[in-house]
Amino acid sequence: MMQMGDVPIVQVTGAIVVLCSLLWLLLTGNKAPQGVPPGSFGWPLIGESIEFLRWRRKISTFALFKEKRKKYGNIFKTHLFFSPTVVITGADAHKLLQNDGYRSLTSGHSSAMKDLFGQSLILADGDQHKQMRKAIMAGINSKVLKNQIPILEELTIQTLNSWEGNEISASEEFAKFTFYSILGLLISMKPSPQAEHLRDYFSVYAKDGISLPLKIPGTAYNRALQARKKLVDEITKIMDQRRKDNRLHEDVLAHFMHTQDLPENDSRLSDDEIIDNMLFFIFSGFETTSTALSRIIQLLADHPHELKLVQAEQKCIQEEIGNNAPLTWEKLKSMPYTSMVISEALRLSHLGTEISFRTAKTDIAFEGYTIPRGWNIIVDRASTDINPEIFKEPHKFNPSRFKENVPPYVFMPFGGGVRSCPGMEFANLEIMIFIYHLVNNYSWHLTKPYDGLEYTGIVPKPKSGVPIFVERLRQEH
Numbered sequence: 001m002m003q004m005g006d007v008p009i010v011q012v013t014g015a016i017v018v019l020c021s022l023l024w025l026l027l028t029g030n031k032a033p034q035g036v037p038p039g040s041f042g043w044p045l046i047g048e049s050i051e052f053l054r055w056r057r058k059i060s061t062f063a064l065f066k067e068k069r070k071k072y073g074n075i076f077k078t079h080l081f082f083s084p085t086v087v088i089t090g091a092d093a094h095k096l097l098q099n100d101g102y103r104s105l106t107s108g109h110s111s112a113m114k115d116l117f118g119q120s121l122i123l124a125d126g127d128q129h130k131q132m133r134k135a136i137m138a139g140i141n142s143k144v145l146k147n148q149i150p151i152l153e154e155l156t157i158q159t160l161n162s163w164e165g166n167e168i169s170a171s172e173e174f175a176k177f178t179f180y181s182i183l184g185l186l187i188s189m190k191p192s193p194q195a196e197h198l199r200d201y202f203s204v205y206a207k208d209g210i211s212l213p214l215k216i217p218g219t220a221y222n223r224a225l226q227a228r229k230k231l232v233d234e235i236t237k238i239m240d241q242r243r244k245d246n247r248l249h250e251d252v253l254a255h256f257m258h259t260q261d262l263p264e265n266d267s268r269l270s271d272d273e274i275i276d277n278m279l280f281f282i283f284s285g286f287e288t289t290s291t292a293l294s295r296i297i298q299l300l301a302d303h304p305h306e307l308k309l310v311q312a313e314q315k316c317i318q319e320e321i322g323n324n325a326p327l328t329w330e331k332l333k334s335m336p337y338t339s340m341v342i343s344e345a346l347r348l349s350h351l352g353t354e355i356s357f358r359t360a361k362t363d364i365a366f367e368g369y370t371i372p373r374g375w376n377i378i379v380d381r382a383s384t385d386i387n388p389e390i391f392k393e394p395h396k397f398n399p400s401r402f403k404e405n406v407p408p409y410v411f412m413p414f415g416g417g418v419r420s421c422p423g424m425e426f427a428n429l430e431i432m433i434f435i436y437h438l439v440n441n442y443s444w445h446l447t448k449p450y451d452g453l454e455y456t457g458i459v460p461k462p463k464s465g466v467p468i469f470v471e472r473l474r475q476e477h
């Protein structure tokens, strides 16, 4: 997204785009092949990218897709970021992702994504993706995750202490909390000035990275690339330090670096792959979880009956393990009502509107149309989440709906198949631990009503930032 100060760049870029567009129009006629879904390609070359970014910033991608669906039907074509793109939704779309393996889909390849994500999972395909994922999943195994429980508890307690007696923006606070949680998981870094520097660079990388990919000084995209360079330098320094001091670490970076000692044909990660995957982990993991937590805290504040049910469940757990005793893996796995609250909040958070992005490796037959080889595909999960044919009264917060079995391929907030979310367990840990300490020890109320989501970063965030006032509960004797 461009900024006010970029006017000359906008003019020069505009002139270049118009010239290229005319040339492209003359050469191709901006025609789509036969049998493709209905829809519009928009302007030559830039297609509907500007419209997409404008809707994204002002209303939501979700609303844009809804409008397009009204006009063209469930599946439609568009042209985004220099590539023909098809937007699909529904159980069949999820089924395609879940079952395709590496046959006809690869993750969206564009030079912009290569600039931003380097050699991370998102750009790997086939055997390379499989090997890399094997190394990565070994790095976040259940031992590593169990070690995170006391670390997350400490961070949660510190965070909640700092909220006590204050009005805070839950979204801003959760963005910090989830960023520090991931830094703890990846590099054992606690909140500190160094961690705060990383957070500053990361904010620019994540926010400005979602813009027109123009590598020209002064553009948002260029700022994102500069921020990425700083992050790469910082992680490189940490790796160099670890190689010098030989201390034992029990975090994801230690596991990733350990793969370099494995035999040659095993799942090794190069330095570049380690760094790029660490950045991609933060990119994928911190705002998603932060939005989920913000929505949970807001939805529970607005629904006292459901809050009471969560409190009752968490109180039982506290009584079972004893006040001030550490939480255990087993207890965190036995919170059925809280799990339903999390699922319901995820369903209502629209996190999956643009999260699943692919490119067709072959022509794909889908719902009576052809998605041609080389075209990009966006799977709009969020529309399925509020489909009234699947979820009765879809906008109502009703965690108990998850007591019933949800039909297959319908609700998949963490994706499915070869590219399902490797951070799912960790995200659940963060959320469960936070809820446990919050509802057992604090009360809170919204100081401004919830007014929907905005799309300024990687995933939607509550517009108002969810301002709340937090008080400590008096302990009953």
Ligand code: HEM
Pocket (backbone or CB within 6 Å): 097, 121, 122, 133, 182, 280, 281, 282, 284, 285, 286, 288, 289, 292, 346, 351, 352, 355, 356, 357, 412, 413, 414, 415, 416, 418, 419, 420, 421, 422, 423, 424, 426, 427
């Ligand atoms: C509530 C929180 C989260 C949600 C809803 C979520 C959702 C998702 C979804 C839907 C995908 C699949 C996208 C696709 O189909 O291409 C995905 C992939 C991914 N997620 Fe998450 N995620 C969350 C938290 C996390 C966390 C905490 C981490 C890291 C610690 C993480 C790391 C990743 C990575 C690395 C991928 C890419 C996997 C691949 O391409 O093989 N996510 N996530």
